[in-house]
Each structure stands twice: as C-alpha cells, then as structure tokens.
Amino acid sequence: MPLQVIVGAQWGDEGKGRIVDWFAAGARYAARYNGGDNAGHTVTVGGRIFKLHLIPSGVIHPHVIGVLGNGMVINPQTLLEEMEMLAENGIEVSPRRLRISFAAHLITPAHKALDRAIEAARGRAEIGTTGRGIGPAYTDKAARTGLRAADMLAPDFADRLGVHLAAANRLLGLYGAPPLDPAAVCETFCAYAERLKPYIADTAFELETALRAGEVVLAEGAQGTLLDLDHGTYPFVTSSSTVAPGALTGLGLGLTAAAGARVLGVVKAFQTRVGAGPFPTEVSGELAERLRGSGKNPWDEFGTTTGRPRRVGWLDGVLLRYAARLNGLTELAVTKLDILTGIQPLRLCVAYQTADGQRLDDLPFGPADLGKYQPVYEELPGWEEPLGELRRWRDLPAAARGYLERISALCNAPIRLVSVGPEREQVVEK
Ligand code: IMP
Secondary structure, eight states: OOEEEEEESSSSOSOHHHHHHHHHTTOSEEEEOSBOTTOOEEEEETTEEEEESSSOGGGGSTTOEEEEOTTBEEOHHHHHHHHHHHHHTTOOOSTTTEEEETTOEEOOHHHHHHHHHHHHHHGGGOOOOOSSSHHHHHHHHHTTOOOBGGGGGSTTHHHHHHHHHHHHHHHHHHTTOOOOOHHHHHHHHHHHHHHHGGGEEOHHHHHHHHHHTTOOEEEEOOSOGGGOTTTSSTTSSOSSOOSTTHHHHHHTOOGGGGTTOEEEEEEESSEEEOSSSOOTTBOOHHHHHHHHOOSOSTTSSBOTTTOOBOEEEOEEHHHHHHHHHHHTOSEEEEEOGGGGTTOSSEEEEEEEEOTTSOEESSOEEEETTGGGOEEEEEEEOOOOSOOTTOOBGGGSOHHHHHHHHHHHHHHTOOEEEEEOSSBTTOEEEO
C-alpha cells in the first residue's frame, strides 16, 4: 500500500499526530494536504512532547521526508518557529528533509486580522475559528488573489505583497478594523521568503515519483471529516477539504494513486468538538469534566492551538458511519480508550430520532441539520481496569473489546490500532 491516508473521522483532535507517528516508522514521506496552523498535532516520544501545527508529525522519524502540500495554507512565521523548535530538539529540518509545494498558499497578518474582524462581525453567529487566518487565506485562493509559496521566489515578491495588503486594508476598513502597516509586513515577509526559498519544490512530482518507485507516502489529514468544507457541519466547518479524497487534490496526485490505498480513520473513543455548531451527543457536568480532564495534562481536552476547553460527549456512531462512507475508510484507529476506564455504563449513539419520533439510521442531508435530532443510545458495560500498560488485544478487558467491536460494526471498518496512553508505544495492535 504505497499511499496511506490518515484522516480524522470526527471534529478534529482525534489524536492523528501519534497515529501518523506510528505509521511513519514504515514510510518515506509524510505529507500534509490541507489546512494550516489551525491544526495541532501532538506526538510524545520518550517523555518529550512535540506540538506541530504545520510540519507533518511523521518527520520526528529521521528517515522521513516532510511535505507541505499544495492544498495547505502556510503562515511562514509559524513554519519558521516550528522548524527552529525541531532543530533545537535535534531533529534535522534542512531542505533535504522538508519541502514546501510551490502551489501552497501563504497566510499573512492581513488574513489573521480579517479572520478576527469577520468573526467579530458575526457576533453571536460566530464560528469560533482558531483565528489563524485560515478562512480568509482560502477565500483569497478561491478568488484567485492569493499569494503562493512560489511568489516568494519572484523578484517582485514585495510588490505582490503590497497589492495583497492594500486590498486587505480596504476590507479591514469596511469591518472597522485598523489597517496593517504594509512596509513593516513587507520587511518581515521578505526576510521569511529568503529563509524559506530553498524549501520550495514541485512536491506533486516528487510524491508521484516516489509512489511509482513503491515508496510509502503517508498523507496526514488535519482537522476532521465533520469540519470538511463540503461534507462537514456547514457553516461550522473549516475552509479546506479534510476528507481522504482531499489528499489527492491537496498533494497533486492522480486517482490511480489511490488504488489499493490504506485509508485509516482516527476515532477518539468519545466525541469532542471545539468552536460552535451542533453536537447531538454532547454532555455536561461531572461526566464532561471527567472526559475533558483538568487541563493539567497535555492530553486533556483543551485545544492544542488555542487552549480552549473542548466540548465533550458520547461517541456518535451515526456520524462515524457517515465518516466511514465519505472517506472510504479501510480501517480504524481508536484513541484515548484508557480515558473511559471507570465510566459505567458507556453510551454509544447508534441512531437519531426526529422531533416526531421517527428513527433515522443515516443522515438524510449530511450533518448540516444535526441540531434537529435527538441521539438514540445503546448502553454497554464499562470496565474498571487501567489500560495504560496493555499491549495485546487479548489482554484488554472483555468489556473494552466489546465496546471496540461495536464501534467497528457500526461503521463496517475493522480496528487496526487502539491507543491506551499518550506515549508512542502505548498502543494495542489488532
Ligand atoms: P478555522 O479552521 O480556524 O477557520 O476554524 C473553523 C472551525 O474549525 C472552528 O470550529 C475551529 O475550532 C475548528 N478547527 C480548526 N482546526 C481545528 C483542529 O485542528 N482541531 C479541531 N478543530 C479545529
């Protein structure tokens, strides 16, 4: 399986980083295909915690080449900071190990300012974005007014930036937000461009060549299926194609590259969401606090990028079945199973009920109308044993195996991996 796509099956924050890290052991490339530094992928290796927002988590392995694909929107400042952080931790990030697609778009301070201004103007209807300028950068891309990585190679990059900033300042004015100083932004961005130039490449060509040679390319999705611009809980979504097919356009690969691909959906053992939007299985009170954690541990349910407490709830099997269909999932990795220890009984949403009492096993119009439905739960026995030390499927408590098998049956995809703690090796392979 030369192409392996790892995709979030929920609203993001499923723990994709550590799953990518696991599969990257056998890969040559790890490539991000969508989003930008709204993502936060955490990998814990030997007690060291790496929080990556742009660089694929796979690069923690020294033999892996990281690619930032054409489907991404890249804030050069965040990228350079992340490169420095990795270098300080002894991880090489030279152009030999990291490539940026010439066609990836750039996020500027103007995009961030617009993100904030547009959210403020929405008032109570705000989306709850990460404030990283993602929406405005993709808006520029679709409007054909964006700046791409290749622009950093152009002798007139400063002029192109100037045109972008002038347009953005006009827009900011309409929102009553203060304008940016074009000279200051140009100075810092031209310095970033000098540093990033050696990394810009035709990554689509390189990945296709690698796949033809039988090398493994790991496509690392960011956010999750339910945040997909087309298929998610619109308008409470991000602005990119988060689903597995987005890996093809977002990396510049043809359809045939996907033949026989592994499409692994990462599913948290319960459900979480940051930002606004419908969430039928959301819980509050003591159970929510239990699932969320105190915030003292890096794996507690607080945003990696924003620090916001995440909304939490029971696993939603209807949405998972939807995610399995849209991504074409071939297998599942279930994360954070250890967090469910001691919760009795467990609940799993297996269908929805409409206001007039009709049962729905699937979504008639995708997840946009979720707010209208009540979850129909199945209760399953929980378990009391801590799971952190377990490594074999057969050693898991029978109730834990029963819970996992039920999840697998609900979306008709086999379970491949289960994580039982934050460390790299705290994984049960099935
Ligand atoms: P944006 O991507 O910053 O525009 O935010 C749009 C929506 O996606 C908001 O609800 C964010 O909270 C959510 N979001 C964006 N990136 C992530 C992520 O990596 N994990 C979880 N939620 C995210």
